[in-house]
Amino acid sequence: MVLGKKIDCIQWLLLISISLGRYVEVAFLFLLLFSCRWYKFKKIAIFFSLLLIHFAITNYFVGYPIGKFVQQFVVLLLLVVSYYQFFRNYVPDIERLWDKYVRLCVYLSYFGLVQFIVYFLTNVDISFWTSFIGDVSQQSYRLRAYLLEPGYFATFIIPAVSYCFLQENYWRQHKSRVVVLVTALLLTFATIGYFVMCFFLLYRYRRILLKYCYFFVVPVILFFLYIFNYSVxxxxxxxxxxxxxxxxxxxxxxxxxxxxxxxxxxxxxxxxxxxxxxxxxxxxxxxxxxxxxxxxxxxxxxxxxxxxxxxxxxxxxxxxxxxxxxxxGIIGVLLTIYLLVRYRNSKAPINIAMLVVFISYFVRGGHYFLYGLIFYAYVFYYTSSVPANDMKRLDLK
Known part of the structure; x- marks a missing residue:
């Protein structure tokens, strides 16, 4: 029981640190490394050796300064190794961690709704303190909770929103969660949030759409004609x-x-x-x-x-x-797409929710370690070969 409480506490702290931004996330994971058993990470070492070789060869031809590479390499290595140790030590099953992530998104959405209402009525931003964490965009009525931008908040909760509809009967069992999450996503007024949700809905109801696709041809054509000819x-x-x-x-x-x-x-x-x-x-x-x-x-x-x-x-x-x-380059993009297809598990709603968020990152969000990109990658990998109703059977190797 004590071990269970410790695992729950560490999982909550990690998720909260992710939502607070890269500095808090990196600091927490760095501290976590000193308090857990270390497992060998041979595949990770090989991967980063290849990154080093790749940079050495390309830099021989282009002659770029090495400062940015060293910075990104060190931080990325720290995060990848730390997350590996975290999942090996503190994730006995994915569902236990995933439920905490969804609940955190709900709590953030509640906070964001309060922020939205207060700002709408008083022009006072109750999340002003986030300016001490990073560069905050100019505040407006758009919902962002305490994340730096509305777009970041939209991307952060997109997996949770997707899961609500992918998991069978989830929206019936947790109607309040679904309503709060969807409302918060819509109030971000983030283009990426709307577009990813459209993509998700098309994926979720693709059989119905294909059956009655001829009804949608004219509205879609009219919409794109309007977009092409729209004037600001x-x-x-x-x-x-x-x-x-x-x-x-x-x-x-x-x-x-x-x-x-x-x-x-x-x-x-x-x-x-x-x-x-x-x-x-x-x-x-x-x-x-x-x-x-x-x-x-x-x-x-x-x-x-x-x-x-x-x-x-x-x-x-x-x-x-x-x-x-x-x-x-082109090879890197194609390899990434191959890995997303290779580790896609259509029978696991969590895995598909991760795929949706990666698609959103492809459109908006190129930071390697901001608001949980590496965390999502691990969840995506560990749910790639797990049966839909048996998330506890994970081989964390």
């Missing part, structure tokens, strides 16, 4: 919905003039997305990439400007797809 100055649309339509429209139309000087007149999200993608495409070694942590260097070498918001998201490339393409 159009009357009659206000607020966050207008902003989402504008970002989608500008992102699509910008490919007709794929040059940074054209991106600078777009909204900031589109500017960040397309600028980083352009940099990744212009960087050397497009087949193999330029090495771990080098996108920021490529950004400064390939693109210079006196634009007011120059450098937006240059550290994380805005999206995981762009960063992988920049740092590991």
């Amino acid at each position: 100055r159009e009357e009659g649309m206000e607020g966050a919905w207008r902003a989402m339509i504008a970002k989608t429209s500008e992102s699509i139309n910008a490919f007709s003039d794929f040059e940074p000087k054209y991106f600078e007149v777009l909204n900031l999200s589109t500017y960040a997305l397309l600028t980083n993608l352009w940099v990744a495409n212009e960087a050397p070694c497009r087949l193999t990439g330029t090495g771990l942590g080098t996108h920021e260097v490529s950004y400064e070498m390939e693109y210079q400007s006196d634009f007011q918001f120059y450098g937006l998201n240059q550290m994380d490339a805005y999206s995981l797809f762009t960063r992988l393409y920049s740092e590991f």
Whole structure:
């Protein structure tokens, strides 16, 4: 019983540290390493040796400074090894940990709803203290709880929301959880949240949609025609919905003039997305990439400007797809897609929920260790070969 309470406590502390950002997460995992039994991590050592060799070879040709690689390599190695030890020592079954994660998302959603209401009524942000953790975007009515941005919060709870609908009868058994989570996700007004939810709903109800697909042809065509011809100055649309339509429209139309000087007149999200993608495409070694942590260097070498918001998201490339393409090239992107397909387990709702969040990271969120990307990767891997109703049978090797 004492051991069970210790495991529960450590799992809760880890999940909370993830939600508090990379500095708290790294610090907690570093401390955890000194309080648990160490298991051998031969495969991890081989993987990081390959990363080192990859950078050494590519850097021989491109001559990039090694500072960013060393920083990313050390932190990433620490996190990967720490999570491995955590799962071996403190995760006797995934369901026990997963239930805590879903409940944390619910608690954060409740807090976010309070924050949303207070800000809406008083213009006071009760999460002002997060500015001490990192750079916080300008506060608005969009819900973000105590995470740095609404988009980060949306991505953080997307696996929980997906699981609510993937797990059979879950929404009937926990209606209040589902209502709170979905409401919070919608109130983020985050484009990525809406798009991923649309993707999830299409996946969840794909058989029905395929059966009656001819009913959706005309509405879909009309919607995309509207997007292509939408003007941000159009009357009659206000607020966050207008902003989402504008970002989608500008992102699509910008490919007709794929040059940074054209991106600078777009909204900031589109500017960040397309600028980083352009940099990744212009960087050397497009087949193999330029090495771990080098996108920021490529950004400064390939693109210079006196634009007011120059450098937006240059550290994380805005999206995981762009960063992988920049740092590991076409081979890295294809290998990542192969691994996602290889370890997909359609019979395990938790595994599919993880797949959904990785798709969202491919669109928005290129940071390797912010708000639990590595945690999600471990959960995805450990649920890849487990029967849907037998999550306790894990071989953590």
